Amino acid sequence: MKDLDSDKATIPSHKITLDQIKQFDFERILNDDPALKTLCLLGKIPDKDGSLKQPAIFNLEKRAFNAKLNDPHTTELLANLSNLTITGANDIYHWSTGWLGESRPADIKVSIISPCTDVHIKKHSKQKTHLVRETPELYNKVTLPFIQSFPASRTQWVRNILNGVSEQEDVVYTSPAPLGFTLLPDAKWDRKTLATLYLTMISKEPIPSLRSLRAQHLPLLREMRVSAEREIRAKWPDVERGTLRFFIHYQPSYYHFHVHVTHVSYNGALGMSVERAHLLDNVISLLEIDGDIFDKMTLTYALGEMHGLWKPMKEHGGWEDPSLQDE
Numbered sequence: 001m002k003d004l005d006s007d008k009a010t011i012p013s014h015k016i017t018l019d020q021i022k023q024f025d026f027e028r029i030l031n032d033d034p035a036l037k038t039l040c041l042l043g044k045i046p047d048k049d050g051s052l053k054q055p056a057i058f059n060l061e062k063r064a065f066n067a068k069l070n071d072p073h074t075t076e077l078l079a080n081l082s083n084l085t086i087t088g089a090n091d092i093y094h095w096s097t098g099w100l101g102e103s104r105p106a107d108i109k110v111s112i113i114s115p116c117t118d119v120h121i122k123k124h125s126k127q128k129t130h131l132v133r134e135t136p137e138l139y140n141k142v143t144l145p146f147i148q149s150f151p152a153s154r155t156q157w158v159r160n161i162l163n164g165v166s167e168q169e170d171v172v173y174t175s176p177a178p179l180g181f182t183l184l185p186d187a188k189w190d191r192k193t194l195a196t197l198y199l200t201m202i203s204k205e206p207i208p209s210l211r212s213l214r215a216q217h218l219p220l221l222r223e224m225r226v227s228a229e230r231e232i233r234a235k236w237p238d239v240e241r242g243t244l245r246f247f248i249h250y251q252p253s254y255y256h257f258h259v260h261v262t263h264v265s266y267n268g269a270l271g272m273s274v275e276r277a278h279l280l281d282n283v284i285s286l287l288e289i290d291g292d293i294f295d296k297m298t299l300t301y302a303l304g305e306m307h308g309l310w311k312p313m314k315e316h317g318g319w320e321d322p323s324l325q326d327e
Contacts, residue, residue: 016112020045025053031126037062040124045114056114057124063107064193109190122306123253130305131275132318135298139211142312147208147255158256162204172199173231179223180204183231186260194238197263201228207257210250210278211299215291221284224259232261239263246280247272250301251309275302 024043031040039060044053086096113120134143160166162182173183181203185191189198201224207217225246233239243264249271252258259280262272271277286293303310313319 016045016114017048020048021110021112024056024058030057030121030124042116042121042124047115054115055117055121056112057116057120059111059113059124061109061111061188063109063190064196111187119308122304125306127304127306129302130310130314130319131300132303132310132313133298133300134313134318136296138313138316138318139299142316142318143211143251143309146309146312150255155254155256158202158254162202172235173227175223175227177204179220181220181224183228183261194236195263196266197232197236197239197244197261198266199228199232199261201259201261203257205257208255209252209257210248210283211294212257213283213287213294215287218284218287218291221280221287225280225284228259228261245272247277248280248283249276250278250299251276251303251307273302275300 024041024045026041026043028042029040030042031038033039041058041060043056043058045056046052047054085098113124157166161168161171161184167184170184171182172185175181181201183199183201186198186200189196203220203224205217205220207213213221228246229241229244232244233241245262245264245266247260247262248258249260260271260277266272290296303313
């Protein structure tokens, strides 16, 4: 991966307008998760000139209630119910559906990727998932070439953030060199509900992933851990000490090192599952024990069948447990 400062940042594309969104042509459902109350749709919307339809992914998510004491949206919640329909009852238990009224806050969050690529479509599609065992040998033979195959343009949007070109109004904190990183809200957060708080720290140093971490990165990791908690609690005083979860994805969504920060009460994101998330505190502790440990470990993680790594990993036996091969 190139040095960030050597890449000329590009100007981000225009913001999608409401008129473009209203002209969405539905093609198919990519994913529907009733438990998380999310829906992912694939279709097309017109470009900024209206002359060409471009592929687009729409992620729809029901927002949390964000109830607060003495807030009229909370205290008058049931009073505003309309179109109430009783759907069932048993002894003291009753079920119904209803509409909270037009004065309520927005109750759905929409994330849009346009123009989207085939990689985006595969990532957001429902698919079978398997656990794979990535040995150091498999990392060097399969995963590292996969990472190196991506063009620099794949993470241009990351460099736009780090170089001050885009999303600067959202930046919470940028640390000074040499331990440089930028902290900003993740797109998955509605920026209001503290119980679902979600931010991301992006390293300025071009570290590809968890596998690349060594003892020399301990000062950066410790600085990220300490500074992020300080800055988040300063900006959102209701966040109590010890209520932030710091973790690293492997495999990550993009190969430029970043750390996720969520409220400890937030359990709605699939990326926090044990087969993908590594707690930052544990990563720091492991590197303190052995500074080259991620060059030696076998890492077990989940891969969807549409992930670009799944086919080569399967061909090289990465999904098999060596201890069971003789059974």
